[in-house]
Amino acid sequence: MLAELLSIRRFGPYAHLVLAAPAIARRARPGQFVEVRLSGEGAPFWRRPFSICRAADGRVELLIKARGRGSALLAALGPGAKVDVLGPLGKGFTLTGKTPRLLVGGGYGIAPLLFLAQVLKAKKIPVEVFIGGRCEEDLLLRREMKLAGAKVTCSTEDGSVGFQGRVTMPLEVRLRQTPSPVRLAACGPHGLLQAVTRLAQTYQVPAEVSLETVLACGLGVCNGCVVKIKGEYQRVCKDGPVFSAQDVDWHA
Amino acid sequence: MPKQKPASLSVRLGTLELRNPVILASGTCGYGTELEDQVDFSTLGALVAKSVTLTPRTGNPMPRVVECAAGMLNAIGLANVGVEAFCREKLPALRRLPCAVIANVAGSTAEEYLKVVARLESEAGLAGLELNVSCPNVHAGGLEFGRDPGVLGELVAAVREITRRPLWVKLTPNVTDIVPLALAAEAAGADALTVSNTLVGMRMDLEHRRPVLANVTGGLSGPAIKPVALNLVYKTAGAVKIPVIGCGGISTASDALEFLMAGESQ
Numbered sequence: 001m002l003a004e005l006l007s008i009r010r011f012g013p014y015a016h017l018v019l020a021a022p023a024i025a026r027r028a029r030p031g032q033f034v035e036v037r038l039s040g041e042g043a044p045f046w047r048r049p050f051s052i053c054r055a056a057d058g059r060v061e062l063l064i065k066a067r068g069r070g071s072a073l074l075a076a077l078g079p080g081a082k083v084d085v086l087g088p089l090g091k092g093f094t095l096t097g098k099t100p101r102l103l104v105g106g107g108y109g110i111a112p113l114l115f116l117a118q119v120l121k122a123k124k125i126p127v128e129v130f131i132g133g134r135c136e137e138d139l140l141l142r143r144e145m146k147l148a149g150a151k152v153t154c155s156t157e158d159g160s161v162g163f164q165g166r167v168t169m170p171l172e173v174r175l176r177q178t179p180s181p182v183r184l185a186a187c188g189p190h191g192l193l194q195a196v197t198r199l200a201q202t203y204q205v206p207a208e209v210s211l212e213t214v215l216a217c218g219l220g221v222c223n224g225c226v227v228k229i230k231g232e233y234q235r236v237c238k239d240g241p242v243f244s245a246q247d248v249d250w251h252a
Numbered sequence: 253m254p255k256q257k258p259a260s261l262s263v264r265l266g267t268l269e270l271r272n273p274v275i276l277a278s279g280t281c282g283y284g285t286e287l288e289d290q291v292d293f294s295t296l297g298a299l300v301a302k303s304v305t306l307t308p309r310t311g312n313p314m315p316r317v318v319e320c321a322a323g324m325l326n327a328i329g330l331a332n333v334g335v336e337a338f339c340r341e342k343l344p345a346l347r348r349l350p351c352a353v354i355a356n357v358a359g360s361t362a363e364e365y366l367k368v369v370a371r372l373e374s375e376a377g378l379a380g381l382e383l384n385v386s387c388p389n390v391h392a393g394g395l396e397f398g399r400d401p402g403v404l405g406e407l408v409a410a411v412r413e414i415t416r417r418p419l420w421v422k423l424t425p426n427v428t429d430i431v432p433l434a435l436a437a438e439a440a441g442a443d444a445l446t447v448s449n450t451l452v453g454m455r456m457d458l459e460h461r462r463p464v465l466a467n468v469t470g471g472l473s474g475p476a477i478k479p480v481a482l483n484l485v486y487k488t489a490g491a492v493k494i495p496v497i498g499c500g501g502i503s504t505a506s507d508a509l510e511f512l513m514a515g516e517s518q
Contacts, residue, residue, distance in 0.1 A: 045474055046319050086290070216317040216324055219290065221282040223331045224317030233310055233331070238286070 005081040006059065012137045013066050014108060015075040022058035024087045030116035031092025031210055031242040034060065035218040037084035038073040048074070049215050049237070051112035051187070052088060053141075060085070063111040063140060089218055090241050093208055095119060099183045100126040103150070104171055104196050106188025107133050110140050112210055113187055114148065121149045128153065128174070132167025132192070136160045168195040175203040184208070184245070197245040207245035211236050263297065265495045266443035268380055268418040270297035270352055274508065277446070277499050278302055278356035278382060278422070279328075283342040284349050298352035300446075301342070303384045305357075306364045308334035313466040318455050323474025323501070325453050327467035330358055330387055335368045339375050347377035354420065358384040362397075362407050369411050380417050383408065386424030386449035387471075398424040398449075401436035412441035420497065422446035423488070425477075430484050431491045438492045446497040447488045451477050477501045482514045489515040 003021040010016075024034060035047035048070035054061040066075040077083065093116050101120055103113040110131055117127045127150040133139045134157045145152050153170045154162030163170045167188075175182075184207035186196040193209040200207035213236045216224040220238025227236055228249035234240065261272035278300040281287055293299065311331025318325050333341065338355075346353045355378050359365035365383065372378060385398035385407065397407050408421055421437040423430055425448040434445055450471025455464045463469075481500025489496045498511030 044319060045321075045323055214315070214317065214319075216319075216326070220286040221280065222317065222326065223311060223328050224326060226311070226314060226316070226331075 002082045003085045017062045019060045021060040025055040028055035028088040029092040032088040034087030044070045053111040065108045103129045104186040106192040109188030117148045117150045130171045209245045210241045272297045285345045294350040296351040300354040303356045303358040304338045318464045323476035325470035327465045327470035335371045352379035354380045356382045382420040401432040405436040405440040408440035418443045420444045434488045444495040475501045486514040
């Protein structure tokens, strides 16, 4: 569908887009994504996948990082632009149960976790969020997470804000000091997801991770985005992108 | 003004009549159900399901796909559930789609092709069969059947003997001259020829100094190959009497019209 870009806000390499997409907003679940077809000079052949950062009132919000041709073209659009969006796609995070959640986001990997935090809070499930980045600029959605009612802990690798080090450090402190039942949900770079998976194993808590990979079709047709899950290939775009962390074969 | 009757777009491929000439090529539409949210199948002439082999195949190691200028390379490696699961789990949903369904058969030996075709014979609801003799991404078979007119003719003739279903043969563009292969398939009893499959290509990963695809090479598809496929359709249609199904880089109505014209113009 063609969705009108209602607003766009840029900060550093990041951009926050608000699209008018009622059909997608109505059906979207936290952890799902959309595929955007870019047009114009140098537009890539494939659509580009972006996590849904928020979906309500007929609007779909994306938080993206301009890091290649596709995302740079999207980040350069102005209000009023018509954007070719397909979605919602994929399988999102588990929303059932009342167990408190610890959400872990690295960089723009925080995007789907805002949607998740909002939905969990609406179900009266306690939410704590761990946001990490290299520097302050990478700490995204801190204010929005607080407004959603989540307890927010930040970390930066350069120590400019919050804990100095990786985001798994304050997460481990939390898991060690308060050993009550929790569920983890993480999105971000591969190394972060692996580290979260290790912590989940050490502290015996269930964890879900949202995997990011190159997608060709995004619809489950081409089998080009498979990962090994419990020893068998599954499609990130259709069977995921959210998988149970312990099922992912990280070394396949 | 009198109301105009919509023009009939129906086409006849041997004994098979399709409501229009728009067909989703094998590999572009999975087993159909994956696209139910995106595609109105009642607008299509037919779909060709992804290749099915005798036994299940997990496919090639990752990475399997890479983007190119105006296209993509894939080296999926015929990942599929195998003919038994295809019949049990995929066919019921395929049969319910409101368009003709063609099964696409691949194998690494003639015997494998024949066993798959024989198994499909006991199933209703297939409008025809397409033989994949042109997959560039598997080491044994596939393309080997598609490059030698003698071997291809024998395979098509053997399959022809065990099925009365409409039989299409999907040819490869990765040959010096497609015409002898087209003629061999026609002489052996093919009802139509699909022209063509993907073009072999590769890309390098500059950072790691190695090919991007784990399989090294892959099949190029997308707008990049349309002019090549058009020329092959033009040549093939000029050489054979059976229908030719254009395939390769078609993404708009004008692309499709170009193929129809290329097939007519000889």
